[in-house]
Amino acid sequence: MSSLDSGARHMRRQCRSQESEASNLHGSGRRGDHTLQALPDRLWLSEANSSDWAVRRQTGRYQWLPILILCIFAISLAGCVRPPRPLPPARANDVVAEQNQSTPRTIYIQPLESLRAQPLGARRVRKEAVDEAASAIEATYKVKVVVLPTKPLPDAAYYKPRRRYRAEKLLSALEGMMPSGEDKIVGLTEVDISTTKGEYPDWGIFGLGNMPGQACVVSTWRLSSRKSQQIFRKRLGKVIVHELGHTFGLDHCPVRGCLMEDARGRVSTVDRETGFCESCRKRLREVLR
Numbered sequence: 001m002s003s004l005d006s007g008a009r010h011m012r013r014q015c016r017s018q019e020s021e022a023s024n025l026h027g028s029g030r031r032g033d034h035t036l037q038a039l040p041d042r043l044w045l046s047e048a049n050s051s052d053w054a055v056r057r058q059t060g061r062y063q064w065l066p067i068l069i070l071c072i073f074a075i076s077l078a079g080c081v082r083p084p085r086p087l088p089p090a091r092a093n094d095v096v097a098e099q100n101q102s103t104p105r106t107i108y109i110q111p112l113e114s115l116r117a118q119p120l121g122a123r124r125v126r127k128e129a130v131d132e133a134a135s136a137i138e139a140t141y142k143v144k145v146v147v148l149p150t151k152p153l154p155d156a157a158y159y160k161p162r163r164r165y166r167a168e169k170l171l172s173a174l175e176g177m178m179p180s181g182e183d184k185i186v187g188l189t190e191v192d193i194s195t196t197k198g199e200y201p202d203w204g205i206f207g208l209g210n211m212p213g214q215a216c217v218v219s220t221w222r223l224s225s226r227k228s229q230q231i232f233r234k235r236l237g238k239v240i241v242h243e244l245g246h247t248f249g250l251d252h253c254p255v256r257g258c259l260m261e262d263a264r265g266r267v268s269t270v271d272r273e274t275g276f277c278e279s280c281r282k283r284l285r286e287v288l289r
Helices: 004-063 067-080 127-141 166-177 227-247 267-272 278-288
Strands: 106-113 144-147 165-166 183-189 193-197 200-205 207-209 216-220
Touching: 106 127, 106 166, 127 144, 127 183, 127 227, 144 207, 144 267, 165 166, 165 207, 166 183, 166 193, 166 216, 183 227, 193 207, 207 227
Parallel strands: 106 144, 106 183, 165 193, 183 216
Antiparallel strands: 193 200, 207 216
């Protein structure tokens, strides 16, 4: 009985194991079928996405090429077709290079000092101002420069309400101080000077010159610079060349940066001046031949 029971139990275990194996095989087959059916779709989608990405990458790689070609063409065209540049002003020492040296001119520098009580005390002309004036005249006009002994400013030119000197009266006085009647004289002072300008009866100025004439006067009062002495010297040289230009018949010039440009009371205009424009240079050469 026990052997029959054990045999029956053995047969039942075998049947259960076979059913379990069949169930496992059937389940794995379902899973396998699902996997095999889904796999081609996934592969197709992957291939489609990779192909689409490759197309986009291929087209994106060259879509900027027309823009690059246009940019290169525009740059090359801009380099070939340049706007005309304005004629640079002449260098100071090239202005009268063609002047007739057989009859050299002489320009006198007359230092003028004030013995009156000034806002900053008595004003004497510094040696460096005289040296810069002589250097600027010689380099620009190719003339002989003679520095005269210092003289006091004439009392007749003093304008008491503003405690400064009238420039037009200084010009009259300077014409009488010139040793000869065929040359020119530059009055140089360090006190403030003025003249009538339009609606202003007493307008402070850098300098004044007769046009044409023999005399001009320049003041360093408004040309000082807190930055450096070099700026002051450049300003002084430009103003002296400007006022002497008036005595040679040159009027104010509309060309920006020309030495004959009207400063209109602004020292910044003097700072931007670099030389005579072509028109002023040509006229000056004709006068000095």
